[in-house]
Amino acid sequence: MLPIGVVALCVSVVGGYGFHWAWTGVTGQDQLWDLLQVIVLPLVLATLPIWYRTRERWMIEWRAVLAVIVVAFAILVVGGYGLGWDWTGFSGNTLWDWLELLALPLVIASLPLWFTTHTRWEGRWRRAGLAVLAAFVLTVVGGYALGWGWTGYRGNTLWDWLRLLLVPFVLPASLAWFAAREEEVRSLRRAAEPAAALAGHRVASGERSLS
Numbered sequence: 049m050l051p052i053g054v055v056a057l058c059v060s061v062v063g064g065y066g067f068h069w070a071w072t073g074v075t076g077q078d079q080l081w082d083l084l085q086v087i088v089l090p091l092v093l094a095t096l097p098i099w100y101r102t103r104e105r106w107m108i109e110w111r112a113v114l115a116v117i118v119v120a121f122a123i124l125v126v127g128g129y130g131l132g133w134d135w136t137g138f139s140g141n142t143l144w145d146w147l148e149l150l151a152l153p154l155v156i157a158s159l160p161l162w163f164t165t166h167t168r169w170e171g172r173w174r175r176a177g178l179a180v181l182a183a184f185v186l187t188v189v190g191g192y193a194l195g196w197g198w199t200g201y202r203g204n205t206l207w208d209w210l211r212l213l214l215v216p217f218v219l220p221a222s223l224a225w226f227a228a229r230e231e232e233v234r235s236l237r238r239a240a241e242p243a244a245a246l247a248g249h250r251v252a253s254g255e256r257s258l259s
Contacts, residue, residue, distance in 0.1 A: 188201060
């Protein structure tokens with residue numbers, strides 16, 4: 049499905065921008081921001097199964113891909129906000145807009161990594177979570193109390209926040225709870241195995257002694 053999606057995206061972009069094919073729905077007025085709103089979540093969902101199957105075999109390659117994405121994103125943000133690259137469509141979008149665009153995809157992308165490393169990197173995950181929470185609280189205080197216009201928070205009500213964060217919050221919280229329960233069950237089973245084996249050995253020894 050991923051190759052088909054990539055081909056369809058390329059046809060839409062090239063056909064819309066280059067050949068002005070109206071049926072693609074892509075026009076010369078569309079900017080990178082409009083494209084990101086369409087492709088970010090599907091791209092994350094399509095990439096995750098590939099990453100999960102190849103994360104150990106292609107570890108270096110995946111790290112390189114992530115580094116390229118981070119660098120490209122930083123360049124686009126600097127260009128869009130600082131250098132006036134109008135084609136990005138970033139100018140005028142606030143932190144609230146970025147949260148609407150990236151909150152759910154980032155959570156979905158992080159979940160498989162958390163499941164595979166939360167036991168080994170428990171301290172790192174806790175520190176990362178606390179850092180994100182502190183940054184979030186800081187922007188909320190700044191947006192509502194200090195008038196930081198770049199956050200775009202002012203004017204948004206509790207209902208708006210629920211619509212923005214309910215799924216990204218409930219999804220990882222629910223999965224984390226199920227993962228913790230599953231880990232607890234496995235731990236109890238591992239703890240019970242030696243006792244069961246010892247009991248079986250004693251029963252077998254008793255039967256041999258009686259015979």
